[in-house]
Amino acid sequence: xxxxxxxxxxxxxxxxxxxxxxxxxxxxxxxxxxxxxxxxxxxxxxxxxxxxxxxxxxxxxxxxxxxxxxxxxxxxxxxxxxxxxxxxxxxxxxxxxxxxxxxxxxxxxxxxxxxxxxxxxxxxxxxxxxxxxxxxxxxxxxxxxxxxxxxxxxxxxxxxxxxxxxxxxxxxxxxxxxxxxxxxxxxxxxxxxxxxxxxxxxxxxxxxxxxxxxxxxxxxxxxxxxxxxxxxxxxxxxxxxxxxxxxxxxxxxxxxxxxxxxxxxxxxxxxxxxxxxxxxxxxxxxxxxxxxxxxxxxxxxxxxxxxxxxxxxxxxxxxxxxxxxxxxxxxxxxxxxxxxxxxxxxxxxxxxxxxxxxxxxxxxxxxxxxxxxxxxxxxxxxxxxxxxxxxxxxxxxxxxxxxxxxxxxxxxxxxxxxxxxxxxxxxxxxxxxxxxxxxxxxxxxxxxxxxxxxxxxxxxxxxxxxxxxxxxxxxxxxxxxxxxxxxxxxxxxxxxxxxxxxxxxxxxxxxxxxxxxxxxxxxxxxxxxxxxxxxxx
Amino acid sequence: xxxxxxxxxxxxxxxxxxxxxxxxxxxxxxxxxxxxxxxxxxxxxxxxxxxxxxxxxxxxxxxxxxxxxxxxxxxxxxxxxxxxxxxxxxxxxxxxxxxxxxxxxxxxxxxxxxxxxxxxxxxxxxxxxxxxxxxxxxxxxxxxxxxxxxxxxxxxxxxxxxxxxxxxxxxxxxxxxxxxxxxxxxxxxxxxxxxxxxxxxxxxxxxxxxxxxxxxxxxxxxxxxxxxxxxxxxxxxxxxxxxxxxxxxxxxxxxxxxxxxxxxxxxxxxxxxxxxxxxxxxxxxxxxxxxxxxxxxxxxxxxxxxxxxxxxxxxxxxxxxxxxxxxxxxxxxxxxxxxxxxxxxxxxxxxxxxxxxxxxxxxxxxxxxxxxxxxxxxxxxxxxxxxxxxxxxxxxxxxxxxxxxxxxxxxxxxxxxxxxxxxxxxxxxxxxxxxxxxxxxxxxxxxxxxxxxx
Numbered sequence: 007x008x009x010x011x012x013x014x015x016x017x018x019x020x021x022x023x024x025x026x027x028x029x030x031x032x033x034x035x036x037x038x039x040x041x042x043x044x045x046x047x048x049x050x051x052x053x054x055x056x057x058x059x060x061x062x063x064x065x066x067x068x069x070x071x072x073x074x075x076x077x078x079x080x081x082x083x084x085x086x087x088x089x090x091x092x093x094x095x096x097x098x099x100x101x102x103x104x105x106x107x108x109x110x111x112x113x114x115x116x117x118x119x120x121x122x123x124x125x126x127x128x129x130x131x132x133x134x135x136x137x138x139x140x141x142x143x144x145x146x147x148x149x150x151x152x153x154x155x156x157x158x159x160x161x162x163x164x165x166x167x168x169x170x171x172x173x174x175x176x177x178x179x180x181x182x183x184x185x186x187x188x189x190x191x192x193x194x195x196x197x198x199x200x201x202x203x204x205x206x207x208x209x210x211x212x213x214x215x216x217x218x219x220x221x222x223x224x225x226x227x228x229x230x231x232x233x234x235x236x237x238x239x240x241x242x243x244x245x246x247x248x249x250x251x252x253x254x255x256x257x258x259x260x261x262x263x264x265x266x267x268x269x270x271x272x273x274x275x276x277x278x279x280x281x282x283x284x285x286x287x288x289x290x291x292x293x294x295x296x297x298x299x300x301x302x303x304x305x306x307x308x309x310x311x312x313x314x315x316x317x318x319x320x321x322x323x324x325x326x327x328x329x330x331x332x333x334x335x336x337x338x339x340x341x342x343x344x345x346x347x348x349x350x351x352x353x354x355x356x357x358x359x360x361x362x363x364x365x366x367x368x369x370x371x372x373x374x375x376x377x378x379x380x381x382x383x384x385x386x387x388x389x390x391x392x393x394x395x396x397x398x399x400x401x402x403x404x405x406x407x408x409x410x411x412x413x414x415x416x417x418x419x420x421x422x423x424x425x426x427x428x429x430x431x432x433x434x435x436x437x438x439x440x441x442x443x444x445x446x447x448x449x450x451x452x453x454x455x456x457x458x459x460x461x462x463x464x465x466x467x468x469x470x471x472x473x474x475x476x477x478x479x480x481x482x483x484x485x486x487x488x489x490x491x492x493x494x495x496x497x498x499x500x501x502x503x504x505x506x507x508x509x510x511x512x513x514x515x516x517x518x519x520x521x522x523x524x525x526x527x528x529x530x531x532x533x534x535x536x537x538x539x540x541x542x543x
Numbered sequence: 544x545x546x547x548x549x550x551x552x553x554x555x556x557x558x559x560x561x562x563x564x565x566x567x568x569x570x571x572x573x574x575x576x577x578x579x580x581x582x583x584x585x586x587x588x589x590x591x592x593x594x595x596x597x598x599x600x601x602x603x604x605x606x607x608x609x610x611x612x613x614x615x616x617x618x619x620x621x622x623x624x625x626x627x628x629x630x631x632x633x634x635x636x637x638x639x640x641x642x643x644x645x646x647x648x649x650x651x652x653x654x655x656x657x658x659x660x661x662x663x664x665x666x667x668x669x670x671x672x673x674x675x676x677x678x679x680x681x682x683x684x685x686x687x688x689x690x691x692x693x694x695x696x697x698x699x700x701x702x703x704x705x706x707x708x709x710x711x712x713x714x715x716x717x718x719x720x721x722x723x724x725x726x727x728x729x730x731x732x733x734x735x736x737x738x739x740x741x742x743x744x745x746x747x748x749x750x751x752x753x754x755x756x757x758x759x760x761x762x763x764x765x766x767x768x769x770x771x772x773x774x775x776x777x778x779x780x781x782x783x784x785x786x787x788x789x790x791x792x793x794x795x796x797x798x799x800x801x802x803x804x805x806x807x808x809x810x811x812x813x814x815x816x817x818x819x820x821x822x823x824x825x826x827x828x829x830x831x832x833x834x835x836x837x838x839x840x841x842x843x844x845x846x847x848x849x850x851x852x853x854x855x856x857x858x859x860x861x862x863x864x865x866x867x868x869x870x871x872x873x874x875x876x877x878x879x880x881x882x883x884x885x886x887x888x889x890x891x892x893x894x895x896x897x898x899x900x901x902x903x904x905x906x907x908x909x910x911x912x913x914x915x916x917x918x919x920x921x922x923x924x925x926x927x928x929x930x931x932x933x934x935x936x937x938x939x940x941x942x943x944x945x946x947x948x949x950x951x952x953x954x955x956x957x958x959x960x961x962x963x964x965x966x967x968x969x970x971x972x973x974x975x976x977x978x979x980x981x982x983x984x985x986x987x988x989x990x991x992x993x994x995x996x997x
Binding site: 009184186360361362363364366367369370371373374377378398399432434438508509510511512516517518519520521522523 | 740
């Protein structure tokens with residue numbers, strides 16, 4: 007935890023309210039996010055119990071699996087989910103604009119600009135917590151390799167149409183969510199903790215209701231008390247007043263309410279199957295429907311508070327103005343969405359179970375670059391984030407005391423002005439350390455020449471001498487406005503503002519011997535376990 | 544533990560370190576020059592002559608008429624290798640491939656007539672040896688692969704970095720220290736944990752996972768670590784691949800012209816001069832990372848080391864050599880701690896002492912090191928602070944003595960925080976873990992403890 011984050015948490019404890027950790031919103035929020043509040047069944051990995059899903063805060067769709075161990079019912083749930091999610095995705099996939107992209111010309115090998123479609127906007131999926139993202143990934147993995155009856159008439163348990171496609175999309179959302187700064191799939195607790203520091207541990211922050219209690223406590227109550235209540239308070243039947251945001255449910259709910267209801271449902275089903283004539287069947291069908299309604303009501307009662315909390319959290323976030331670089335990062339999400347849309351349209355197979363060596367390395371490189379980009383952009387967009395970097399010695403702000411023009415040596419002397427900055431910060435500057443400031447949105451570099459110690463006024467300020475080295479135009483005299491002037495307030499960072507692309511890795515079929523050779527070869531990738539009866543849903 | 548160290552006096556009797564090291568080197572060169580395998584892996588403990596081996600292997604390959612590429616991890620390592628090669632064989636044509644940044648290489652290379660420098664691999668074609676960083680090599684495309692490569696610091700190289708350059712060579716010698724800090728990624732890579740080619744793992748891990756038949760050698764003698772340090776570092780960090788010091792107990796001595804003033808720093812200096820290790824223990828307390836008392840204590844120890852006119856006697860010189868600021872280093876876990884120590888040293892009027900983090904001290908050597916224990920004053924023991932490599936780097940930079948400054952209570956802290964990292968399927972569990980290694984080091988340091996209340 008950074009020093010400023012620790013301070014904010016201490017202040018939150020003292021004041022009983024979460025403290026702002028950002029002054030602008032650092033994540034894109036869609037006008038019409040698709041909110042997904044899933045619940046799973048205890049004891050069976052990834053078996054959905056139900057979900058609230060939709061784009062209208064007042065009209066969520068409730069999907070329920072009354073007997074989560076029944077694979078047909080599970081498929082019906084997934085098919086219903088696909089009928090909600092896929093049209094939402096399609097709506098975005100259709101609307102495109104033209105954009106330019108650099109591609110390698112296969113004939114000349116040169117980088118050329120080509121015009122391609124870019125989706126004008128992308129769908130956004132919001133889940134309450136990080137565990138929700140894991141479930142999205144798990145659902146994606148469990149669905150994308152299924153075969154529908156149309157794809158494979160011989161398949162023993164064909165999946166309903168669209169289910170494999172939903173699996174591919176959920177996999178894409180889940181994978182994209184691993185890219186720092188991306189907003190295609192967001193966990194609300196993570197976005198909220200980026201913008202507010204509560205007075206509880208980061209583990210406790212994963213409880214959405216408790217986190218919201220810190221950020222926006224009920225009138226007259228302290229956030230700390232409200233959070234404890236959200237976490238622990240139970241009614242006279244021993245049920246939590248604020249059900250956990252899931253996907254896991256509270257064991258007291260499972261044991262006392264859910265298990266008996268499912269048992270009643272099972273009994274009603276057995277009795278219906280044993281019915282001997284139409285009248286009896288009608289009668290018993292009524293019982294079954296009643297039992298199912300009971301489970302639906304239970305699931306609704308446990309998801310609706312979370313659903314409302316998600317929208318409450320979105321309201322809080324929407325109140326913050328969007329950071330300057332957020333749109334830039336959302337454009338990357340749009341490229342990612344468009345890319346997957348094109349892969350699906352081109353009939354490519356689903357994402358493989360495991361990445362090959364080259365894909366894994368490329369993904370890691372991209373994510374590291376995006377992480378560095380995100381950290382730099384957040385600091386540039388937000389003075390509070392920059393304050394944290396300044397406190398950590400990674401940036402400094404101050405007033406320009408003096409500018410002395412000097413020139414580089416060589417045939418064509420270029421301007422190399424020496425700028426003296428008085429700062430109260432304590433940057434970790436070494437000899438010739440590169441520093442950067444933002445000049446009209448572009449980074450201007452300078453190098454650290456030396457410090458002249460404190461200026462003797464006793465305020466703990468000290469004087470930093472920098473030599474500006476670029477972005478001053480081609481002339482002998484620097485372009486107007488490109489050199490700070492005496493009295494200017496400036497802020498330099500020790501980190502770079504833009505990230506260079508890494509080296510290109512070999513193609514997967516060129517994977518070298520050190521990494522097992524091309525993935526197609528015999529022992530290159532450990533084979534997945536052979537398919538067994540249990541693998542087929 | 545204690546018994547092991549006490550027995551050390553007898554360990555080296557029948558052992559000729561020079562001969563053992565020479566035998567190991569011969570075997571490595573034989574496999575490299577004449578072996579049937581595409582790769583050879585050499586594990587080298589701290590100060591075991593890794594760079595000497597790399598230089599010698601490069602010279603022998605070049606002499607055998609086999610041009611080679613050398614891959615190092617940092618520009619400083621590359622420049623250092625170029626200088627060493629030129630020192631050994633000034634006539635050898637060497638290419639230094641470098642980036643197009645300003646000041647991409649050490650200016651000292653400009654004085655070497657047979658070293659050609661370029662940003663393009665094409666300009667360096669045909670030279671006997673071409674050296675660059677892994678990052679720069681990754682940009683080299685469309686060249687005829689080299690028949691041989693040497694990968695230096697291969698344990699600090701990430702698997703994805705090797706992936707980017709492995710197409711450039713047919714066979715390679717991989718040299719590195721398995722006990723130092725593992726490479727790291729700034730984002731989570733759990734997704735690939737357990738895959739043989741996990742891009743965040745070390746290059747050697749991936750290489751051996753795919754090529755388990757490759758010959759593995761190790762260098763058996765540390766020439767840097769004194770007889771007082773090699774057994775501890777070997778037992779704590781290399782329990783299954785032990786090594787010894789190249790010098791005996793009497794070969795190195797540290798003396799001071801000015802007598803002790805009886806203060807904690809002076810007493811710990813005397814203890815370390817005598818025993819090779821010293822622990823300056825401050826009262827137990829939870830502190831911020833830049834614990835002002837501990838930082839001042841570190842600075843104070845350094846100041847007294849210089850004030851007391853130290854002289855180091857070693858096998859390197861006939862006469863005692865003065866212990867000057869450039870022979871002392873301070874090691875910390877975090878950059879802000881290093882910055883705090885630097886500023887405390889400046890307040891005491893001590894310039895020119897190297898102060899850096901474990902990451903940046905890797906591969907460097909000093910006469911005396913003063914380290915701020917990574918767990919000092921902490922309320923918890925995280926994976927970062929427990930990492931074996933971090934403590935190993937800090938505890939193995941010295942030729943004479945190592946002084947550890949630490950708050951009391953770390954043993955208790957370790958017991959309160961056993962390792963809880965999730966076990967990933969398919970990942971080889973690393974032994975010893977940081978918990979074990981920290982306990983081993985603390986148990987030994989406890990015998991050289993100087994409690995002090997500043």
